[in-house]
Amino acid sequence: xxxxxxxxxxxxxxxxxxxxxxxxxxxxxxxxxxxxxxxxxxxxxxxxxxxxxxxxxxxxxxxxxxxxxxxxxxxxxxxxxxxxxxxxxxxxxxxxxxxxxxxxxxxxx
Amino acid sequence: xxxxxxxxxxxxxxxxxxxxxxxxxxxxxxxxxxxxxxxxxxxxxxxxxxxxxxxxxxxxxxxxxxxxxxxxxxxxxxxxxxxxxxxxxxxxxxxxxxxxxxxxxxxxxxxxxxxxxxxxxxxxxxxxxxxxxxxxxxxxxxxxxxxxxxxxxxxxxxxxxxxxxxxxxxxxxxxxxxxxxxxxxxxxxxxxxxxxxxxxxxxxxxxxxxxxxxxxxxxxxxxxxxxxxxxxxxxxxxxxxxxxxxxxxxxxxxxxxxxxxxxxxxxxxxxxxxxxxxxxxxxxxxxxxxxxxxxxxxxxxxxxxxxxxxxxxxxxxxxxxxxxxxxxxxxxxxxxxxxxxxxxxxxxxxxxxxxxxxxxxxxxxxxxxxxxxxxxxxxxxxxxxxxxxxxxxxxxxxxxxxxxxxxxxxxxxxxxxxxxxxxxxxxxxxxxxxxxxxxxxxxxxxxxxxxxxxxxxxxxxxxxxxxxxxxxxxxxxxxxxxxxxxxxxxxxxxxxxxxxxxxxxxxxxxxxxxxxxxxxxxxxxxxxxxxxxxxxxxxxxxxxxxxxxxxxxxxxxxxxxxxxxxxxxxxxxxxxxxxxxxxxxxxxxxxxxxxxxxxxxxxxxxxxxxxxxxxxxxxxxxxxxxxxxxxxxxxxxxxxxxxxxxxxxxxxxxxxxxxxxxxxxxxxxxxxxxxxxxxxxxxxxxxxxxxxxxxxxxxxxxxxxxxxxxxxxxxxxxxxxxxxxxxxxxxxxxxxxxxxxxxxxxxxxxxxxxxxxxxxxxxxxxxxxxxxxxxxxxxxxxxxxxxxxxxxxxxxxxxxxxxxxxxxxxxxxxxxxxxxxxxxxxxxxxxxxxxxxxxxxxxxxxxxxxxxxxxxxxxxxxxxxxxxxxxxxxx
Numbered sequence: 001x002x003x004x005x006x007x008x009x010x011x012x013x014x015x016x017x018x019x020x021x022x023x024x025x026x027x028x029x030x031x032x033x034x035x036x037x038x039x040x041x042x043x044x045x046x047x048x049x050x051x052x053x054x055x056x057x058x059x060x061x062x063x064x065x066x067x068x069x070x071x072x073x074x075x076x077x078x079x080x081x082x083x084x085x086x087x088x089x090x091x092x093x094x095x096x097x098x099x100x101x102x103x104x105x106x107x108x109x
Numbered sequence: 110x111x112x113x114x115x116x117x118x119x120x121x122x123x124x125x126x127x128x129x130x131x132x133x134x135x136x137x138x139x140x141x142x143x144x145x146x147x148x149x150x151x152x153x154x155x156x157x158x159x160x161x162x163x164x165x166x167x168x169x170x171x172x173x174x175x176x177x178x179x180x181x182x183x184x185x186x187x188x189x190x191x192x193x194x195x196x197x198x199x200x201x202x203x204x205x206x207x208x209x210x211x212x213x214x215x216x217x218x219x220x221x222x223x224x225x226x227x228x229x230x231x232x233x234x235x236x237x238x239x240x241x242x243x244x245x246x247x248x249x250x251x252x253x254x255x256x257x258x259x260x261x262x263x264x265x266x267x268x269x270x271x272x273x274x275x276x277x278x279x280x281x282x283x284x285x286x287x288x289x290x291x292x293x294x295x296x297x298x299x300x301x302x303x304x305x306x307x308x309x310x311x312x313x314x315x316x317x318x319x320x321x322x323x324x325x326x327x328x329x330x331x332x333x334x335x336x337x338x339x340x341x342x343x344x345x346x347x348x349x350x351x352x353x354x355x356x357x358x359x360x361x362x363x364x365x366x367x368x369x370x371x372x373x374x375x376x377x378x379x380x381x382x383x384x385x386x387x388x389x390x391x392x393x394x395x396x397x398x399x400x401x402x403x404x405x406x407x408x409x410x411x412x413x414x415x416x417x418x419x420x421x422x423x424x425x426x427x428x429x430x431x432x433x434x435x436x437x438x439x440x441x442x443x444x445x446x447x448x449x450x451x452x453x454x455x456x457x458x459x460x461x462x463x464x465x466x467x468x469x470x471x472x473x474x475x476x477x478x479x480x481x482x483x484x485x486x487x488x489x490x491x492x493x494x495x496x497x498x499x500x501x502x503x504x505x506x507x508x509x510x511x512x513x514x515x516x517x518x519x520x521x522x523x524x525x526x527x528x529x530x531x532x533x534x535x536x537x538x539x540x541x542x543x544x545x546x547x548x549x550x551x552x553x554x555x556x557x558x559x560x561x562x563x564x565x566x567x568x569x570x571x572x573x574x575x576x577x578x579x580x581x582x583x584x585x586x587x588x589x590x591x592x593x594x595x596x597x598x599x600x601x602x603x604x605x606x607x608x609x610x611x612x613x614x615x616x617x618x619x620x621x622x623x624x625x626x627x628x629x630x631x632x633x634x635x636x637x638x639x640x641x642x643x644x645x646x647x648x649x650x651x652x653x654x655x656x657x658x659x660x661x662x663x664x665x666x667x668x669x670x671x672x673x674x675x676x677x678x679x680x681x682x683x684x685x686x687x688x689x690x691x692x693x694x695x696x697x698x699x700x701x702x703x704x705x706x707x708x709x710x711x712x713x714x715x716x717x718x719x720x721x722x723x724x725x726x727x728x729x730x731x732x733x734x735x736x737x738x739x740x741x742x743x744x745x746x747x748x749x750x751x752x753x754x755x756x757x758x759x760x761x762x763x764x765x766x767x768x769x770x771x772x773x774x775x776x777x778x779x780x781x782x783x784x785x786x787x788x789x790x791x792x793x794x795x796x797x798x799x800x801x802x803x804x805x806x807x808x809x810x811x812x813x814x815x816x817x818x819x820x821x822x823x824x825x826x827x828x829x830x831x832x833x834x835x836x837x838x839x840x841x842x843x844x845x846x847x848x849x850x851x852x853x854x855x856x857x858x859x860x861x862x863x864x865x866x867x868x869x870x871x872x873x874x875x876x877x878x879x880x881x882x883x884x885x886x887x888x889x890x891x892x893x894x895x896x897x898x899x900x901x902x903x904x905x906x907x908x909x910x911x912x913x914x915x916x917x918x919x920x921x922x923x924x925x926x927x928x929x930x931x932x933x934x935x936x937x938x939x940x941x942x943x944x945x946x947x948x949x950x951x952x953x954x955x956x957x958x959x960x961x962x963x964x965x966x967x968x969x970x971x972x973x974x975x976x977x978x979x980x981x982x983x984x
Contacts (some may be wrong), residue, residue: 025144026151042144043172046137050176062140067118068150072143 005090011036012048013087016058017079024064024074025049049077057083119153120146121165129169134179141172196523202503203524210496213879217492218532220875224485225536225572227868230543231478232568233555238466241384241453245325247413252420252446254278254410254427255458265697268458272395273404274444275317275412277434282426284418289319290395291387292408293462296691297657297808300837301391302365303353309840310349312390313366315408320392323413327379332360336376337394343372346390350377366393367658368836383554386452387462409462412446420446469938470858477628477865480621482576484869487618488876489580491611493525495883497584504588517589525581529573537569550860552853583610612916615880619920619957620927622866622873626953627928628935629866632859634943635936639852642941645786646689647727648844650819652826653688654810655840661833663806666719673812673829678822680815684719684807689726689788690848691809700799702758703767703776710771711757713797714788717804723749723783725813726844733764733781736802740780744803748777752785754797770799777801790851791941811844874964877913881965885909885972893977905973910965917961921954928953 005013015031016023025042028049032040052058057080064074079087120126126142133141145168152161207214242248254274258265275288291314298309318337321328321344328336329347336344343364350359359374366372372393381388387409395403414420427444447456453466504517548554656662662669670682687695696715701707716722723735731752736743748768755763769776785795814822823841830839892905900908929945936942 025140026147029144029148041171042141042148042168043174043177046141046144046172047174047176050137065143066147068147069143070118070120070146072139072146074143075140 005086008040008044009048009052010087010090012040012045013052013057013079013083016049016052016077017084017087021076021078023077028077049075052083053077055082056080057086118146118150119158119161121149121162125162125165125169129172132178133172134177137177141177145169145172196519199520199523200527202520203527206496206500206524207528210499212882213492213496214528216875216879217489217496218528218535220488220492220872221485221529221532221576222535222539223868224481224488224872225533226539226543227481227865228478228485228572229536229540229569230547231474231481231865232565233540233544234547234551235471235474235478236565237384237553237555238454238471241466242386242449244382244384245323245449247323247325248449250414250416250418251323251449252412252414252423253449253452254412254444255447255456257443257445258441266456266458267460268409268456268462269407269460270410270444271404272406272408272410274430275410277430278412278423278427281430282423284415284423285412286415287319287323287413289317289323289411290403290406290408291316291320291389291392291411292395292406293387293389297655298840299366299391300368300658301353302368303362306353307836307838308352309838310391312388314387314389314392315395316392317395320411321376323411326376326381329377329379330358330360331376333375337392337396339373339375340394340396341372342375342394342396344376344378344392345374346378346380348380349390350374364391370397384453386449386465411449420448464854467854469935470854473858473935474861477625477862480625481865481869481872482572484618484621484872484876486576486579487614488872488879489525489529489576490583491614491876492879493528493580494584494587494611495880497521497588498883501588501591504591508591514589518585521585521588522578522581525585526574526577529577529580533569533573550864551857611880615877615916616920616923618873618876619917619961620924622869623921623924623953623957624928624931625862625866625869626956627924627932627949629859629862630949630952631932631936631943631945632855632862634949635939636852636855636859638943639791639855639939639941640849642787642791644848645728645784646788648689648846648848650814651726651844652810652812652814652823652841653844653847654812655808656684656810657808659834659837662810662830663808665833669829669833672832673826676822676825676829678814678816678818678825679812681721681725681813683721683725683811685722685809685811686715686717686805686807688809688811688844688847689786690790690851692789696805698773699771700768701771702760702763703769707771709759711754711797713754713757713799716788716798716800717807718800718802719807720802722800722811725811726786728786729784731782731784733779735781743780745775746777747780747801749781749783749800750779751783751795751798751800753795754799755779755782757797773804775804790848792851792939794940812841870960874960877961878964878968881913881968885968889972889975889980892972892975893980896977897981902973906966906969909969909972910962913961913965914958917957918954921950921957924953925950 011032012028015028015035019027019031025045029040029042029045032038049058049060053060058077059080060075060077062073062075064076065071066074129142129145130138145165148168149161149165152164242251245251253268254270256267256270258267272290272292275290278285279288294311294313296311298311299313301308301310301313316337318335320326321336326344328344331344333339333342336342345353345359345364353359353364354362359377362374364372364374370393380390395406414423424445427446431442431444452461454468454471457465507517507520544555666684670684673679673682696717697713698715699710699712701710718736720736720738722728723730733749736747736749740747750763758766758768760766763779764782766779767776768779783800787795788798789796812826814826816822827839888909892909895905895908928950932945936945
């Protein structure tokens with residue numbers, strides 16, 4: 001399937017979107033912990049981010065070394081247009097499915 | 110400027126930073142390292158340095174993902190300057206060598222996996238034994254009150270005391286915070302009812318409410334923070350709860366015990382883990398008992414001490430307490446505290462809750478584990494060395510191209526470390542498969558907790574390194590010393606001169622195997638001996654039934670007996686105080702000849718019985734007569750004694766003499782002497798024994814069946830039983846199997862040793878096979894020449910195997926003295942034991958030779974049968 005998104009990939013992508021220009025490793029990790037109560041490891045996060053970048057869903061640039069990072073630069077990520085549309089597609093697909101489940105009204109929560 | 114800033118922030122120690130830098134792809138290293146450092150800082154300020162370091166390690170490990178690990182095995186030429194040791198290349202070559210010589214690799218890794226797995230299983234077993242009672246949060250502060258009774262110069266260490274001491278300690282000895290009494294059901298089974306569900310429960314007990322405060326009970330549900338607070342409350346284990354209450358909330362339900370007492374469930378706790386010295390499924394509140402009643406109860410008393418209290422000081426205070434309250438004569442009793450964690454392995458008192466562990470078993474396990482590890486290592490060294498010979502060409506080339514000695518040593522060590530690491534992972538998986546089998550053997554659930562146990566992980570890592578280095582060091586140093594010219598031409602000459610070292614290793618390996626075989630055979634013989642020894646009595650076709658709670662039968666025993674005996678299949682019935690070998694409820698007391706002084710008493714065990722005791726258990730009368738209904742006074746005035754008792758009295762013929770039981774005001778005439786029989790298990794010498802009638806209410810039945818239709822006879826018996834006890838199903842066990850249960854500890858050791866011996870033999874066999882394959886390879890040409898010159902196949906086979914058999918025989922010679930020492934010290938524990946005859950040793954050596962022949966025979970045969978044209982052609 002083209003533009004397939006795994007569950008974890010989707011969460012990472014969403015978080016990157018939510019964080020806007022501040023999306024880098026630790027920030028993404030913390031945001032995900034707050035929102036999902038899961039604890040992704042930095043390793044898992046970077047593997048996924050690399051993959052998302054290869055697929056063209058995010059773009060990245062380096063910058064912003066701080067003392068807490070031992071002087072190492074951060075890599076910031078941002079959603080690309082493709083990334084946004086993939087998220088939209090995924091959402092639409094799900095909404096359709098949910099609508100078609102009998103006895104489940106998402107409108108009423 | 111920037112550098113100064115950096116230094117202020119906390120960082121993990123340098124050696125913790127190295128792994129990530131080493132394996133992470135350069136493209137992502139900076140960013141990931143930065144992220145991890147940031148996390149480190151967050152954790153550092155939140156939870157401190159240790160937590161941050163641990164977090165760093167786990168984060169690093171979690172970065173071990175395909176996308177983030179750099180490519181070690183590719184030609185990263187750009188990297189070679191940074192990496193003069195060519196580690197990547199070494200891994201590549203190691204992998205290629207493993208694959209190319211797959212047969213050696215298989216033998217090598219196979220041996221290692223089996224050896225490691227055996228060691229892991231042993232480690233888990235030993236760890237479980239050592240972890241007894243350590244899981245309680247307060248365990249270092251919990252002690253058990255125990256009692257030394259001194260009777261006539263003999264010390265009797267009891268695990269139990271009366272219930273009154275606990276409260277006294279709390280109120281009168283500073284430092285004692287809390288106490289709880291725990292009273293077991295003394296081997297009886299209680300019938301517990303809920304609705305139409307009825308089960309016999311062996312693990313029923315009573316306890317003070319503080320028991321849940323002192324010990325860690327994991328409650329699944331409770332209706333009260335102190336569930337045993339109220340009278341009539343009971344807490345039950347999860348497994349018992351699921352038995353009685355299906356789809357029901359157990360809380361508040363009423364359980365009825367033995368048709369007399371009702372208890373209300375106030376809590377359900379998770380089953381008590383294996384590594385507890387007591388296991389109870391139902392614990393009823395002691396609050397039901399009145400103060401007088403509970404003061405008189407015999408049970409286990411546990412106290413919780415204040416953190417700063419020295420148990421020795423409490424022991425001293427206990428002495429004073431005893432003096433203050435004691436009714437007994439001074440110096441006859443001594444109360445002292447026993448640390449909770451000592452109960453399982455470091456004490457063996459009378460009236461223990463359950464049979465405790467045996468420190469000797471653990472020593473045996475550790476020694477055997479060490480043996481197996483040694484065999485495994487030797488195997489590994491041997492095969493790695495032989496295997497390294499195949500690489501002399503490679504080493505020559507490397508040297509010519511400028512490799513230093515250090516280079517080569519590192520390369521070899523890396524190879525063996527790699528094999529060792531692969532093996533331990535496989536061994537862990539194998540161990541996981543083996544654990545259920547081991548649990549069957551030991552009857553204990555073991556917990557394989559390597560992954561979440563840092564110290565265990567450290568041990569495992571240490572083993573990998575030690576084994577890897579031990580096995581790699583010799584070939585590494587030895588091979589790296591080759592002269593390049595010689596090595597390229599083929600270092601055959603020097604290869605032979607070093608064979609002595611490997612021969613010595615094989616001898617060591619087989620010595621250990623022979624010791625283990627001797628051990629296994631002896632353990633088997635001893636167990637067999639104990640289970641089949643003539644006990645002087647027979648439990649064959651004798652049913653044992655407890656009638657503690659069968660009140661109707663106790664009340665009208667005589668008519669029950671008569672009705673039962675009317676059936677053809679029931680030969681005899683007797684009523685006794687306790688089954689033979691049921692030592693916990695046996696009477697203990699002293700007696701003396703009438704009129705003798707107090708110094709001449711004899712310590713003895715007593716059976717109180719009913720008529721027909723001797724015939725039911727097939728005990729032989731030596732002199733005099735059995736009890737008989739014709740003598741009315743038998744029920745109060747006659748006594749039988751065993752030969753041991755007669756001997757300790759010190760009179761030539763005690764028959765007809767009067768004896769008195771000390772402290773009971775009872776005088777009896779000796780009417781018969783029975784032959785010594787083993788009323789205790791064979792771990793004990795036969796002690797003086799008195800058998801008499803009419804004291805106390807005997808609560809055990811022994812019923813001898815006869816004929817071929819045993820199940821029919823049992824049905825008949827049950828018919829009579831249910832007539833008297835309609836609400837209590839009969840619970841019975843054949844006494845011979847009951848006797849055999851007394852040897853379960855030996856059975857466990859034996860099974861363990863047999864399995865481990867087989868594993869050791871397999872490992873040693875694998876090593877020998879690998880070595881033989883290599884040596885025979887070297888001799889191919891020799892064999893070819895000999896064949897051309899007219900040697901027969903048989904002659905060649907003898908020639909090729911002779912060396913190995915010689916080695917095995919030398920091993921046997923070395924092993925036998927060690928075995929004798931080891932085994933004698935093990936056997937010493939048993940008063941009744943097998944003699945170490947030559948048979949065992951001959952058998953062990955024979956086995957070793959046969960195994961040698963099987964392992965090397967096939968290889969030798971192939972070599973001897975090969976066509977000389979093929980082996981000689983290339984010259």
